[in-house]
Amino acid sequence: MSGTERMIAPNLRKQHDRCADCAIRHRAVCSYCGPQELSLLDAIKFYRNYEPGQEIVAAGERTDFLGSVVDGVVSLSKTMPDGRRQMVGLMFASDFVGRPMRPIAPYDAIAVTPVRLCLFNRTRFERLLRDTPVLEKRLLEMTLDELDAARDWMLLLGRKSAREKIATFLAILARRAASAHNTHADDGFAFDLPLTREQMADYLGLTIETVSRQITALKKDGVVEFADARRCLVPDFVVLLDAAGEDADGGMID
Amino acid sequence: MSGTERMIAPNLRKQHDRCADCAIRHRAVCSYCGPQELSLLDAIKFYRNYEPGQEIVAAGERTDFLGSVVDGVVSLSKTMPDGRRQMVGLMFASDFVGRPMRPIAPYDAIAVTPVRLCLFNRTRFERLLRDTPVLEKRLLEMTLDELDAARDWMLLLGRKSAREKIATFLAILARRAASAHNTHADDGFAFDLPLTREQMADYLGLTIETVSRQITALKKDGVVEFADARRCLVPDFVVLLDAAGEDADGGMID
DNA sequence: GGATTCGCTTGATCTGCGTCAATGAGAACC
DNA sequence: GGTTCTCATTGACGCAGATCAAGCGAATCC
Numbered sequence: 001m002s003g004t005e006r007m008i009a010p011n012l013r014k015q016h017d018r019c020a021d022c023a024i025r026h027r028a029v030c031s032y033c034g035p036q037e038l039s040l041l042d043a044i045k046f047y048r049n050y051e052p053g054q055e056i057v058a059a060g061e062r063t064d065f066l067g068s069v070v071d072g073v074v075s076l077s078k079t080m081p082d083g084r085r086q087m088v089g090l091m092f093a094s095d096f097v098g099r100p101m102r103p104i105a106p107y108d109a110i111a112v113t114p115v116r117l118c119l120f121n122r123t124r125f126e127r128l129l130r131d132t133p134v135l136e137k138r139l140l141e142m143t144l145d146e147l148d149a150a151r152d153w154m155l156l157l158g159r160k161s162a163r164e165k166i167a168t169f170l171a172i173l174a175r176r177a178a179s180a181h182n183t184h185a186d187d188g189f190a191f192d193l194p195l196t197r198e199q200m201a202d203y204l205g206l207t208i209e210t211v212s213r214q215i216t217a218l219k220k221d222g223v224v225e226f227a228d229a230r231r232c233l234v235p236d237f238v239v240l241l242d243a244a245g246e247d248a249d250g251g252m253i254d
Numbered sequence: 255m256s257g258t259e260r261m262i263a264p265n266l267r268k269q270h271d272r273c274a275d276c277a278i279r280h281r282a283v284c285s286y287c288g289p290q291e292l293s294l295l296d297a298i299k300f301y302r303n304y305e306p307g308q309e310i311v312a313a314g315e316r317t318d319f320l321g322s323v324v325d326g327v328v329s330l331s332k333t334m335p336d337g338r339r340q341m342v343g344l345m346f347a348s349d350f351v352g353r354p355m356r357p358i359a360p361y362d363a364i365a366v367t368p369v370r371l372c373l374f375n376r377t378r379f380e381r382l383l384r385d386t387p388v389l390e391k392r393l394l395e396m397t398l399d400e401l402d403a404a405r406d407w408m409l410l411l412g413r414k415s416a417r418e419k420i421a422t423f424l425a426i427l428a429r430r431a432a433s434a435h436n437t438h439a440d441d442g443f444a445f446d447l448p449l450t451r452e453q454m455a456d457y458l459g460l461t462i463e464t465v466s467r468q469i470t471a472l473k474k475d476g477v478v479e480f481a482d483a484r485r486c487l488v489p490d491f492v493v494l495l496d497a498a499g500e501d502a503d504g505g506m507i508d
Numbered sequence: 509g510g511a512t513t514c515g516c517t518t519g520a521t522c523t524g525c526g527t528c529a530a531t532g533a534g535a536a537c538c
Numbered sequence: 539g540g541t542t543c544t545c546a547t548t549g550a551c552g553c554a555g556a557t558c559a560a561g562c563g564a565a566t567c568c
Contacts, residue, residue, distance in 0.1 A: 078409045081501050086412040088405035099398050106402055133387045140390060143397045144353050148360055150404035151342035155332045157411035158340040158459025162555065197516060205412025210555055212517055229516060247335050416525065451546060461526055466547055483533095483546060 027094040028068050029142065032134045040132075044124045050111035056097070057105045065119040066098025072115030073194045077202060078107045087203040089150070092176070096142050100126050113194050157205045160245055165204040166214045167243035170224060174234045188235040190227070197229075218243065281348040282322050283396065286388045294386070298378045304365035310351070311359045319373040320352025326369030327448045331456060332361045341457040343404070346430065350396050354380050367448050411459045414499055419458040420468045421497035424478060428488045442489040444481070451483075472497065 025031055030041055045067070050056055056074060057063050069091050076089040088107055091097055097109060103122065120128075129136050156168055177191035193200075197208045204211065218224050223243050225233040234240050238248045279285055284295055299321070304310055310328060311317050323345050330343040342361055345351055351363060357376065374382075383390050410422055431445035447454075451462045458465065472478050477497050479487040488494050492502045 076405075078405065080409070080413065080499055082499070084413040086409040088408045101395060102398060107405065130387070130391075133384075133390060136387060136390050136394060137384075140394045140397060141355060143394060143401060144356060147397060147401045147404060150401060150408065151330075151332065151361065153408055154342045154404065154411055155334070155340040157408055159334065159338040196514095207556060208516080209518085209557080213555090216517075245334055245336070450544095462546080463527080463548085464525055467525090470547075 025094075029096050029135065029138055032138045033132075034134075037128075037132050037135060040128055041120070044120050044128070045118055046120075048117050048119055050115040050117070052111055052113055054111045054115075056109040056111060056115070056117075059105055059107050061105050062103050063098055063105050064103075064122050066100065066122060066125060067096070067117050067119035069093050069095050069097060070116040070118050073112040074115055075110050075112050075195075075199065075203075076107045077110065085202045086205060087199065088153075089146070090203065096139065098122075100129055100139065112199060162204075162206055162210050162214045163217065163243060164245040165206065166200075166211065166218060167223065167240055168246070169200065169204060170218075170232060170234070171237070171240050171244050171246075173232070174237060174240065178237075188233060188237075190231060190233040193230045193232055279348075283350050283389065283392050286392045287386075288388075291382075291386050291389060294382055295374070298374050298382070299372055300374075302371050302373055304369040304371070306365055306367055308365045308369075310363040310365060310369070310371075313359055313361050315359050316357050317352055317359050318357075318376050320354065320376060320379060321350070321371050321373035323347050323349050323351060324370040324372050327366040328369055329364050329366050329453065329457075330361045331364065339456050340459060341453065342407075343400070344457065350393065352376075354383055354393065366453060416458075416460055416464050416468045417471065417497060418499040419460060420454075420465065420472060421477065421494055422500070423454065423458060424472075424486060424488065425491070425494050425498050425500075427486070428491060428494065432491075442487060442491075444485060444487040447484045447486055 030038060033041065047070070050072075059078065071093055074091040074095075074097060075087050076091065077085055077087040079085045090112075091109075097117065098105075100122075129139070156165055160168065173191055173193065174189070178189060181189075195203065197211050200206075201208050201211045206214075215224075215226070219226060221243075222235070223239055225235065227233065241248050284292060287295065301324070304326075313332065325347055328345040328349075328351060329341050330345065331339055331341040333339045344366070345363075351371065352359075354376075383393070410419055414422065427445055427447065428443070432443060435443075449457065451465050454460075455462045455465045460468075469478075469480070473480060475497075476489070477493055479489065481487065495502045
C-alpha cells in the first residue's frame with residue numbers, strides 16, 4: 001500500500017536501455033513487446049517498495065494498480081473466518097501481480113522479503129492491453145503457467161506426506177537458485193530460504209512444528225544440510241527429488 | 255480420443271442460429287464474439303462424444319484439438335508414480351478444455367458422465383486467436399477464473415477438515431444446480447451427484463471411506479438428505495455453507 | 509546487564525483420517 | 539435363480555500430523 005518511490009539502480013540501468021525491470025524481461029509480461037509497446041509501458045509505470053511483512057493488498061480490497069515483481073518475494077494467501085490460513089502462491093522476480101479486468105483482489109498479497117514492484121495504473125494498463133494483442137497473449141501464457149503451478153500444488157496439498165511436501169518445496173527453491181546462477185550444480189549447491197517456518201507451514205498446509213520436525217528428519221537422513229535455519233544446501237538433487245515423491249527424469253535441472 | 259461425430263440436436267438448433275454450443279454461449283469462449291468471429295469458429299469446429307470413464311487425453315500426451323464442453327462433466331487429474339491421484343479440476347458445460355500454445359497436456363482429462371465436446375483444430379484455433387483479440391481476451395478471463403477456482407481449492411485441500419471438504423463440494427454443486435434451474439430455492443432443492451465416491455475422494459484429497467463416513471454424518475446432522483447415493487437434497491443452504499466453514503454472506507446464491 | 513521478543517526446535521499426548529476388512533445393495537449376465 | 543461385479547457403507551485399529559507445552563539461541567530494547 002504505502003511504499004517509497006526510488007531511483008532506478010544504476011547497475012540495472014546499465015544492462016538494458018529501457019527500464020529497470022527489463023533485467024527480468026525475458027520472463028515478464030513485456031517479453032513479447034517491441035520498442036513501441038515498451039515505451040508505452042514505460043510511460044505509465046512507476047515503482048514501489050515494500051518491507052518484509054508489509055501488506056500489498058488485502059483480500060476483498062479494490063486495487064488500482066498491477067504490475068511485475070522486480071525484486072523480492074510476494075506471498076498470496078487466503079484466510080478463513082476462524083483464522084486458518086493457506087498460501088496459494090509465491091511470486092518471484094518477473095511474476096505478474098494483479099489481474100486485469102478483476103479489480104477486487106481475491107486474496108492477501110504480502111511482501112515476504114523486501115520487495116520492489118514495477119506498477120501500472122489499472123485503467124491505463126487495461127486500455128493498453130486492448131490495443132496490444134501481443135501483451136494480452138503474453139499475459140494469457142503467464143496465467144496458464146500459474147494455473148499449472150496451482151494445480152501442481154493441489155496435488156501436493158491433497159496427496160503428499162509432510163516429508164514430501166517439504167522436499168518438494170526445497171526442490172523448487174533449489175531449482176530456482178540453480179537456474180538463477182546458471183549453475184548445473186551436479187555436486188550440490190546452496191540457497192537461502194526466503195520464508196519463515198510459519199510461512200512454509202502456511203504454504204504447505206502444515207503446522208510450524210511439523211515443518212520443523214520434517215526438516216530435522218531430512219537433515220538426519222542426509223537429504224539436505226542447513227548452515228543455519230535459513231540457509232540450505234542440497235548435496236544431491238536427485239535424492240531430494242526422490243524424497244519429494246517425483247520421478248527424477250521429469251524434474252531435472254535444465 | 256475415439257468418439258463419434260453426431261448430428262446437432264434439433265432442439266439446440268432451434269434456440270440459436272449458429273451452433274449447438276451457443277446454448278452455453280454467454281459463458282463460453284465465444285461469448286464476446288460477433289457474427290464474423292462466430293462464423294470463423296463455426297467453420298473449424300467439430301463435435302466428439304465420450305462415454306463415462308473414457309479418457310479424453312492422457313498426461314504427457316500431445317493434443318491436436320481444444321474446445322468447449324457442450325454437455326457432461328470432465329475431470330482433470332494428476333497421478334503420482336506410485337498411483338496416488340488428485341483431481342485438479344472439474345469442467346462443466348461451457349468450460350474450455352485444452353490450452354492454446356501448450357500442446358502437451360499436463361494432466362489426464364477423463365469423461366465423468368457422458369460428455370459432448372465442441373472441438374477446434376489446434377493450429378487453426380491458434381491462428382484464429384492471433385487475429386481475434388476479443389477471443390484471446392475472453393480466454394484470458396476464463397483462465398483467470400480457473401486460477402481463482404484452483405486457489406480456492408488449495409485452501410480446501412490444505413486447511414479444511416474432511417467434513418468441511420464434503421460440505422464445500424456439495425455447496426458448489428447445489429449452487430450450480432440452483433443457477434442452472436433459475437431456482438432461488440429458499441426452502442431446499444435437490445441435485446444429482448455426478449461423481450462416484452472414489453472420484454469425490456480424488457477431488458477432495460480424501461479416501462472413499464472417509465467420504466462415505468462424512469456424508470453419513472452430514473445426513474445424521476440434518477445438513478443434507480440423500481434419496482439414494484447419488485441424489486442429494488439440501489434443506490437449508492446456509493446450514494450447508496456453515497458446515498463448509500464459510501461465512502454465509504459471501505456464498506449466497508444470487 | 510537483564511528483560512523481552514521472535515523464530516525455531518523438541519518432547520508428550522491426542523485425534524482425525526487412513527488402512528484393512530467385512531458386509532450390503534443393485535445391476536448385468538449366464 | 540444364482541453368480542459376479544461395481545459401488546457404497548460400516549467397523550476395528552493404527553499412525554501421521556495436530557495440539558499443547560517447554561526450552562533455546564539471537565536480536566532488540568531498556
